[in-house]
Amino acid sequence: MTFHSRKLLLSAALTFVLSGSAFAAEEAKFRYLASQGGLSAHELAAELGYFDGTGITIENVGYATGGPASLIALASGDVEIGSAATSAVLNSIVGGNDFVAAYPSNGINDEVQSIFYVLEDSPIRDIKDIAGKTVAVNTLGAHLDYTIREALHSVGLPTDAANQIVVPGPQLEQVLRSGQVDVSAFGYWQTTFEGEAKQKGGLRAIFDDTDVLGEIAGGFIVLRRDFIEKHPEAAKVFVEQSERALDYAREHPEETRVIFAKALATRGENADIAQYFRGYGVRPGGKAVERDLQFWIDVLVREGKLKEGQLSANDILYSSETASN
Numbered sequence: 001m002t003f004h005s006r007k008l009l010l011s012a013a014l015t016f017v018l019s020g021s022a023f024a025a026e027e028a029k030f031r032y033l034a035s036q037g038g039l040s041a042h043e044l045a046a047e048l049g050y051f052d053g054t055g056i057t058i059e060n061v062g063y064a065t066g067g068p069a070s071l072i073a074l075a076s077g078d079v080e081i082g083s084a085a086t087s088a089v090l091n092s093i094v095g096g097n098d099f100v101a102a103y104p105s106n107g108i109n110d111e112v113q114s115i116f117y118v119l120e121d122s123p124i125r126d127i128k129d130i131a132g133k134t135v136a137v138n139t140l141g142a143h144l145d146y147t148i149r150e151a152l153h154s155v156g157l158p159t160d161a162a163n164q165i166v167v168p169g170p171q172l173e174q175v176l177r178s179g180q181v182d183v184s185a186f187g188y189w190q191t192t193f194e195g196e197a198k199q200k201g202g203l204r205a206i207f208d209d210t211d212v213l214g215e216i217a218g219g220f221i222v223l224r225r226d227f228i229e230k231h232p233e234a235a236k237v238f239v240e241q242s243e244r245a246l247d248y249a250r251e252h253p254e255e256t257r258v259i260f261a262k263a264l265a266t267r268g269e270n271a272d273i274a275q276y277f278r279g280y281g282v283r284p285g286g287k288a289v290e291r292d293l294q295f296w297i298d299v300l301v302r303e304g305k306l307k308e309g310q311l312s313a314n315d316i317l318y319s320s321e322t323a324s325n
Contacts, residue, residue, distance in 0.1 A: 027055045028234035032081035033064035033073055036169055037192045037273060039260050040083060040105060040221065041280060042238065045245035047259050054237050060267075065168070066139025067219065068092075074099070074222060082222035085143030087296045089220050093316065094305055098225040102239050102318045103246075104217035104282045104292065106188050112281030114144060114188045114209040114218070117176060120202050124182060127151045127207055133182035136167040136175050143218055144185045147209045150299065154212060173197035188218045188281060195276020217282065217292035223318070239318060243286030249279055288317055 030042070045051060046058050058081070064070040067084025071092045074082030083105050084092070093099055108114065116135070118124045124133060131152065137144040149159035162183075167175050169190045176184035176197075186194035188209065197203060209218070221242065228235040249256040261274035283289070293313035300306040 026231060026233050028057075028231045028238075030056065030058045030081050030234075030238060031061045031079040032058060032083070033062050033070050033079055034060050034267065035083070035189060036063060036269065037264070038189050039263050039277075040081075040242075041103070041245045041249070041286070042081065042221065042242040043263060044249060044256065044259060045241045047263060048245060048248060050241040050244055051237075054234075054241070056234055056238055056241075066166075067142040068139060071097070071099070071222065074224060080223065080227055083219065084222065085146070085219040086217060086293060087146040087299070088142040089222055089316075090293070090296050090300060090311075091141060091305070093311070094300065099222045099316070100225050100228055100318045101220040101288065101293065101316045102223045102235070103221050103243050103286055104219070104288050105221050105280075106218045107216065107281035107283065108188050108209050108213065108218045109215045109281050110210065112188050112191060112278050114147060114185060114190075115194055115205050116183050116185050116207050117194075117197070117203045117205055118183050119176065119179075120204050122182065122204065124206055127212075128155045128157065129206070130183055131157050131161040132163070134163045134165060134180075135183040135185055136172055136181040137164050137185045138169050138172075138187060138190070139166055140164060143209070144187055146296070146299070147212055148185070151207065151212045169193050173200075177202070191278045192273035192276045195278070196273050199276075213295065216295060217288050220288070228318070235318075246280050246282050246286035247284065250282075250284070253277075253279060290314070290317075293317065 042058055061079060067088040070082045071084050071088060073079045075097045089099060089101060106112065124130060135148060145164060148162055148164060152159050152161050165181065170193060172184040172186055172193060175181045223235060257274050257277050260277050261271040264274055265271040290313040293316055297306065297311055301308055
């Protein structure tokens with residue numbers, strides 16, 4: 001698989017940078033699939049008016065059942081914005097899609113994380129106890145799937161020792177309380193659902209993804225490389241204003257929850273869960289670091305899906321700074 005250099009990817013943006021107008025861009029539409037109970041940073045940026053006057057419009061064209069479905073829509077040209085866990089993004093690139101990780105969609109830290117819950121009286125106490133048990137995740141082949149694999153690997157168990165089943169985010173609490181599954185995994189992007197479930201009581205956390213992965217970007221907003229090459233100015237403004245919205249959310253959490261509630265109500269979703277939004281968990285500035293991708297690249301090498309040195313984080317990460325190099 002051939003990966004173009006980031007300099008080639010963004011060289012056309014130099015003219016835009018030198019124009020002196022950081023907010024003026026060509027006309028470009030960015031279509032995307034929303035996530036139930038969630039609000040991406042570019043959606044928040046639009047609500048805040050950050051794209052006003054830039055020539056950029058973003059359009060919600062439906063819902064994604066999970067990250068892999070979002071990437072399939074991106075690859076087919078049905079949308080211009082994809083959103084998925086880092087592991088899913090890398091698997092898609094390994095599969096032949098020429099994608100660029102535009103900015104971290106979310107991060108995991110002590111405040112924003114994916115949490116694995118059981119009922120309070122469950123005999124499951126730690127990671128080794130999930131072997132042979134049924135774990136509800138929102139989709140396979142993405143963050144929760146790979147976190148479970150890494151968790152099992154960390155305690156010396158086969159990575160497929162737990163039985164994962166797909167359950168939509170709004171039903172994670174229901175299937176756990178009804179005993180249909182042993183464990184429900186609430187992703188870092190589902191803090192609204194997790195907060196609502198926790199508030200009702202009767203649940204106990206057994207581990208979270210930071211226990212396994214440390215602080216790291218959980219996923220990325222993804223663009224096609226050919227789209228960036230065709231619309232370098234629009235791509236630059238899109239990324240910068242989305243990162244600006246990530247900072248806004250960290251600095252103004254209460255105001256962000258109000259915007260979140262309004263957006264959910266407009267989409268016909270339960271606006272009350274916006275009160276449980278804990279933020280995006282990304283670093284100040286909304287930038288990724290090499291480990292955010294390299295950690296999972298190394299996992300894929302370990303699993304035999306990549307050869308050593310076949311892919312590096314710099315092959316994938318968007319960086320406007322290279323435009324002037």
